[in-house]
Amino acid sequence: MTRHYNFCAGPAALPVAVLERARNELVDYQGRGLSVMEMSHRSDEFVAIAEQAEADFRALLNVPEHYRVLFLQGGASMQFAMLPMNLLGQGGSGNFIQTGIWGKKALSEARRLGYACHVAGSSEPNGHTAVPGLDTLDISRDAAYLHYTSNETIGGLEFDYVPHVSRPDGKQVPLVCDMSSNILSKPMRVEDFGVIYAGAQKNIGPAGLTLVMVRDDLLGRAQSDIPSLFDYQQLAEAGSMVNTPPTYAWYLAGLVFQWLRDDIGGLEAMDAINQRKADKLYGAIDRSDFYSNPIAKANRSRMNVPFVLADAALDKVFLEEADQAGLLNLKGHRSVGGMRASLYNAVPEEAVDALVAFMADFEQRRG
Amino acid sequence: MTRHYNFCAGPAALPVAVLERARNELVDYQGRGLSVMEMSHRSDEFVAIAEQAEADFRALLNVPEHYRVLFLQGGASMQFAMLPMNLLGQGGSGNFIQTGIWGKKALSEARRLGYACHVAGSSEPNGHTAVPGLDTLDISRDAAYLHYTSNETIGGLEFDYVPHVSRPDGKQVPLVCDMSSNILSKPMRVEDFGVIYAGAQKNIGPAGLTLVMVRDDLLGRAQSDIPSLFDYQQLAEAGSMVNTPPTYAWYLAGLVFQWLRDDIGGLEAMDAINQRKADKLYGAIDRSDFYSNPIAKANRSRMNVPFVLADAALDKVFLEEADQAGLLNLKGHRSVGGMRASLYNAVPEEAVDALVAFMADFEQRRG
Numbered sequence: 001m002t003r004h005y006n007f008c009a010g011p012a013a014l015p016v017a018v019l020e021r022a023r024n025e026l027v028d029y030q031g032r033g034l035s036v037m038e039m040s041h042r043s044d045e046f047v048a049i050a051e052q053a054e055a056d057f058r059a060l061l062n063v064p065e066h067y068r069v070l071f072l073q074g075g076a077s078m079q080f081a082m083l084p085m086n087l088l089g090q091g092g093s094g095n096f097i098q099t100g101i102w103g104k105k106a107l108s109e110a111r112r113l114g115y116a117c118h119v120a121g122s123s124e125p126n127g128h129t130a131v132p133g134l135d136t137l138d139i140s141r142d143a144a145y146l147h148y149t150s151n152e153t154i155g156g157l158e159f160d161y162v163p164h165v166s167r168p169d170g171k172q173v174p175l176v177c178d179m180s181s182n183i184l185s186k187p188m189r190v191e192d193f194g195v196i197y198a199g200a201q202k203n204i205g206p207a208g209l210t211l212v213m214v215r216d217d218l219l220g221r222a223q224s225d226i227p228s229l230f231d232y233q234q235l236a237e238a239g240s241m242v243n244t245p246p247t248y249a250w251y252l253a254g255l256v257f258q259w260l261r262d263d264i265g266g267l268e269a270m271d272a273i274n275q276r277k278a279d280k281l282y283g284a285i286d287r288s289d290f291y292s293n294p295i296a297k298a299n300r301s302r303m304n305v306p307f308v309l310a311d312a313a314l315d316k317v318f319l320e321e322a323d324q325a326g327l328l329n330l331k332g333h334r335s336v337g338g339m340r341a342s343l344y345n346a347v348p349e350e351a352v353d354a355l356v357a358f359m360a361d362f363e364q365r366r367g
Numbered sequence: 368m369t370r371h372y373n374f375c376a377g378p379a380a381l382p383v384a385v386l387e388r389a390r391n392e393l394v395d396y397q398g399r400g401l402s403v404m405e406m407s408h409r410s411d412e413f414v415a416i417a418e419q420a421e422a423d424f425r426a427l428l429n430v431p432e433h434y435r436v437l438f439l440q441g442g443a444s445m446q447f448a449m450l451p452m453n454l455l456g457q458g459g460s461g462n463f464i465q466t467g468i469w470g471k472k473a474l475s476e477a478r479r480l481g482y483a484c485h486v487a488g489s490s491e492p493n494g495h496t497a498v499p500g501l502d503t504l505d506i507s508r509d510a511a512y513l514h515y516t517s518n519e520t521i522g523g524l525e526f527d528y529v530p531h532v533s534r535p536d537g538k539q540v541p542l543v544c545d546m547s548s549n550i551l552s553k554p555m556r557v558e559d560f561g562v563i564y565a566g567a568q569k570n571i572g573p574a575g576l577t578l579v580m581v582r583d584d585l586l587g588r589a590q591s592d593i594p595s596l597f598d599y600q601q602l603a604e605a606g607s608m609v610n611t612p613p614t615y616a617w618y619l620a621g622l623v624f625q626w627l628r629d630d631i632g633g634l635e636a637m638d639a640i641n642q643r644k645a646d647k648l649y650g651a652i653d654r655s656d657f658y659s660n661p662i663a664k665a666n667r668s669r670m671n672v673p674f675v676l677a678d679a680a681l682d683k684v685f686l687e688e689a690d691q692a693g694l695l696n697l698k699g700h701r702s703v704g705g706m707r708a709s710l711y712n713a714v715p716e717e718a719v720d721a722l723v724a725f726m727a728d729f730e731q732r733r734g
Contacts, residue, residue, distance in 0.1 A: 004400030008407045011614055019394045019402050026390040027383070033371030033693060035386050037573040037619075040375045040696055073440040073575060074596060077610035081594035114592050201611055206404040208440060208575045208613025225481050227448035229441060243444035244568055246575025246613065247378055252404075326400060329407060 005351035008329035009153055009304060010181070011201040013346040017263055018255045036251045041244050050245075053254030060260055060267055063190050063213060068236040070212040071250050076102070076180045076199040079212065080109035082230045083147065083176060083195065088115045089223035092144030095173065097163065098122040099131050100152030101335065102178060107147075120146060120165070128155045130296035139165045145174045145194055151182035151301050153202070154333040156293070156340065158182060158301040162192050174218060182303050183211070184260065185345060186271035194218050202303070203345050205253035208246045260345070270345055277343045277352045278302035284356040290367040291359060308338035314366055315339070325358050327351075372718035375696035376520055376671060377548070378568040380713040384630055385622045403618045408611050417612075420621030427627055427634055430557050430580060435603040437579040438617050443469070443547045443566040446579065447476035449597045450514065450543060450562065455482045456590035459511030462540065464530065465489040466498050467519030468702065469545060474514075487513060487532070495522045497663035506532050512541045512561055518549035518668050520569070521700045523660070523707065525549060525668040529559050541585060549670050550578070551627065552712060553638035561585050569670070570712050572620035575613045627712070637712055644710045644719045645669040651723045657734040658726060675705035681733055682706070692725050694718075 006013040029036050032045060039046040054069050063069060072078070083106070084094050093116035096107045100123070110117050118140040121132035139146065146165055151158040165173050174194025183198040190196065190213060200209035212232070219233040228234055234242055264270050282300060285291045285307050293300065293307045309315060315338065322330050332338040341355060373380040396403050399412060406413040421436050430436060439445070450473075451461050460483035463474045467490075477484050485507040488499035506513065513532055518525040532540050541561025550565040557563065557580060567576035579599070586600040595601055601609055631637050649667060652658045652674050660667065660674045676682060682705065689697050699705040708722060 002395055002398060002400045006401050006405050008405065008410075011405060011407060011611065013405050014402065016394070019404075023390050023393040026393060027386045028369060031369060033369045034373050034695065035381065037386075038373050038375065038378060038380050040378060041574065042701075043375075043696070073442070073445075073613075075440070075610045078440075078594070078596055081596065109595060112592060112595065199611065206613075206615045207408065207611045208616055225479060227445070228476060228479065229445055229448065243442045244378065244566065244574045246440075246573075246616070248573045248615070249575055249613070328401065329410070334409075 004326040004328050005347070005354055006328045007341040007343070007347065007351070007355070009202075009333070009340060009342040010199070011207045012342055012344045014205070015256065015259045015263070015346045018252065018259050021255055022252060037248045039247065041241055041247050046247055049251050049254060053250060053257060056254060056257035056261060057211070060184065060257060061188065061190055066216045067190060067213045068216065068219065068232070070214065070232065070235050071240040071245055071253075072210045072212055072235065073208060073246055075207070075210055076178055076197060077105065077109075079178070079197045079210065080106045081113060082232070084110040084113055084115040085226040085230050086222045086232045087145050087176070087195070087218060089221050089226075092116070092142045093118050093140050095120040095139055095143040095146045097132065097137065097146065097148040098124060099149055099157050100128050100155040102152055102154070102180070103147070103149040106149070106178060116142070118143065123157065127294070128152070128157055129294050129299075131157060131159050131299050134161060134163055134165075137163060137165055139167055139173060141168050143167050143173045145176045147176045147178070149178045151179070151303055153181040153304050154336060156295055156301040156304045156306040157299050158303070160298045164192070174215070182301070184267065184270070185274050185303060187267045200249060200253055202342075205256050206249050209249035209253060273349060274302050274343065274345070277347070277349055278305070280352050280356055281305050281341060281343065284359055288363055290363040303344055304340055304342050306332055306336065306338060306340045310367070312338070317366070318362060321362065322358060325354070327355055327358055371693040371695050372714070372721055373695045374708040374710070374714065374718070374722070376569075376700070376707060376709040377566070378574045379709055379711045381572070382623065382626045382630070382713045385619065385626050388622055389619060404615045406614065408608055408614050413614055416618050416621060420617055420624060423621060423624035423628060424578070427551065427624060428555065428557055433583045434557060434580045435583065435586065435599070437581065437599065437602050438607040438612055438620075439577045439579055439602065440575060440613055442574075442577055443545055443564060444472065444476075446545070446564045446577065447473045448480060449599070451477040451480055451482040452593040452597050453589045453599045454512050454543070454562070454585060456588050456593075459483070459509045460485050460507055462487040462507055462510040462513045464499065464504065464513065464515040465491060466516055466524050467495050467522040469519055469521070469547070470514070470516040473516070473545060483509070485510065490524065494661070495519070495524055496661050496666075498524060498526050498666050501528060501530055501532075504530060504532055506534055506540060508535050510534050510540045512543045514543045514545070516545045518546070518670055520548040520671050521703060523662055523668040523671045523673040524666050525670070527665045531559070541582070549668070551634065551637070552641050552670060554634040567616060567620055569709075572623050573616050576616035576620055631712075640716060641669050641710065641712070644714070644716055645672070647719050647723055648672050648708060648710065651726055655726075655730055657730040670711055671707055671709050673699055673703065673705060673707045677734065679705070684733070685729060688729065689725060692721075694722055694725055
């Protein structure tokens with residue numbers, strides 16, 4: 001068996017320990033005579049797995065009791081529709097900070113559905129290389145929430161602050177945050193937010209699962225004529241089991257949470273490791289004239305590091321040689337080109353060391 | 368390792384050969400150095416897996432070229448909302464045959480969303496023990512489609528005919544069928560239908576994947592203000608990858624399709640096995656005065672066999688003893704009680720033999 005280093009932006013690397021445990025339990029889960037995939041979602045065995053996963057997730061992030069944690073399907077993109085349908089059912093407008101492609105999609109979807117939307121701030125003037133400052137945000141009088149993307153996976157732009165804002169009348173505005181690509185990468189204060197959501201396929205587990213945290217007071221605001229499976233209140237009341245949930249993905253997410261707690265030592269330890277990984281790669285980029293990253297230092301993503309070569313004609317050979325060296329999926333997003341190294345939790349520090357060494361060698365030979 | 372016989376209604380048993388192959392490839396897929404779970408959905412490796420799965424599915428069911436096959440999330444219940452949003456966007460009404468709980472949910476959801484709905488037929492008068500005859504169906508003048516549930520998983524009621532219908536003006540009405548619990552159990556004519564859909568967690572693969580087949584002429588009829596991820600046309604154009612699909616579930620479904628083709632020999636062979644399994648179990652029930660099943664013989668489900676004991680006070684001990692004998696998940700749905708044995712494709716004939724033997728022994732000891 002060979003394992004390579006996988007820098008994919010998502011679906012992304014999973015911890016080897018998690019994959020090995022899943023493998024060992026795949027055909028017969030703990031002597032029960034069946035696979036987790038074959039369990040009724042309402043069986044005692046699966047309910048125990050599901051509840052343990054939620055408890056471990058809550059413990060990792062210190063999720064307060066007045067937040068529901070939902071295990072859903074559809075990806076973060078489904079939330080782009082579910083959010084306004086749940087939060088604007090009684091009027092008001094969605095306010096949006098635009099820092100890249102994902103934030104733009106969240107805004108477009110709310111507009112497509114006919115909801116009132118307002119752009120509260122944007123990094124478009126600087127080419128999405130620095131997030132807008134808190135004091136530049138323009139919140140509308142009818143703001144029902146402020147949506148932002150804490151880490152733009154494609155652009156590699158990460159917020160270095162939480163944009164606490166109020167409406168002109170002084171009323172605090174609930175924050176809604178797409179944390180798909182940096183959730184669980186560091187400790188955070190859940191109570192700063194009204195809704196947090198994240199597709200699983202970066203730091204949580206496999207694709208096909210989406211985690212949503214909703215503060216209790218934001219439940220029950222949906223219009224009555226939205227799809228039942230979109231209604232946070234119904235989903236919360238049914239423990240995310242209005243219908244059959246993605247059981248195996250839920251189980252795998254639970255294994256990832258256990259790995260974070262037991263093998264890594266929690267989110268503070270994970271934070272330190274992620275910081276070292278990012279420092280090593282950005283350090284290598286900054287020390288070189290051959291590699292470059294355009295993002296303002298304070299907003300450089302620790303999870304997704306896009307970089308370009310001084311000579312774009314070398315992109316193809318860079319990627320081919322990296323692949324042969326066991327450094328997989330370094331191609332930049334089709335919309336931006338160049339390279340991108342995603343350094344999610346499951347990407348070990350040795351992977352970054354190997355990448356940095358490869359980059360130095362490549363520059364020496366081809367630069 | 369122990370493997371028991373699993374009669375769960377869903378998530379249901381998977382073929383052991385599929386689970387073993389998935390286990391062997393879980394940490395390192397065919398020497399690529401990563402798990403299928405860790406592959407970008409846009410990578411050459413995963414696209415090959417996805418395309419092969421679709422090709423194998425099409426071959427098994429002889430899906431004509433003018434049908435799209437979509438690999439989606441959300442379960443059949445999400446289709447209850449997506450269907451009217453896609454098919455009634457230009458007016459008309461949904462017509463529904465009601466033969467049990469799932470058909471009722473499909474109707475309720477369409478009504479919740481505000482669409483015009485018409486009940487074309489119902490087995491409610493006979494307590495959902497026989498499907499309504501074709502000549503009793505009442506199709507509305509504005510029928511845009513006729514929806515029915517080919518097999519009611521909970522009631523154990525299966526259609527023995529395809530309800531080809533026309534509107535009073537003679538125009539043929541597209542059939543929309545929820546085949547969640549009997550798809551792939553036998554050969555069928557896809558071209559009889561406008562839309563076929565099925566949650567994966569019975570005969571296709573793990574929970575978290577839903578297959579939808581849509582005839583080309585039914586694409587592009589959606590309203591423009593429905594969620595993007597609900598629009599069949601957009602999903603079809605993007606090859607089910609508008610956003611990240613449930614990649615691992617898709618891969619596992621592909622393994623199930625290969626198993627059906629290579630290990631079973633295709634759907635005619637599967638059909639014969641399923642018929643033998645059902646004959647054995649219904650035969651045992653009918654030969655006994657202790658066990659009974661209320662469904663009209665022509666409409667008895669081959670996939671889900673509900674039965675009750677002459678003395679309901681023995682239910683608990685029946686289930687406990689069955690469990691100890693390695694016969695799992697025989698409890699009836701919470702809405703109906705009693706027992707239910709689901710005999711999906713992956714439940715081997717030996718499992719039915721073991722169940723029938725256990726039932727005879729139990730009757731002798733306790734009946």
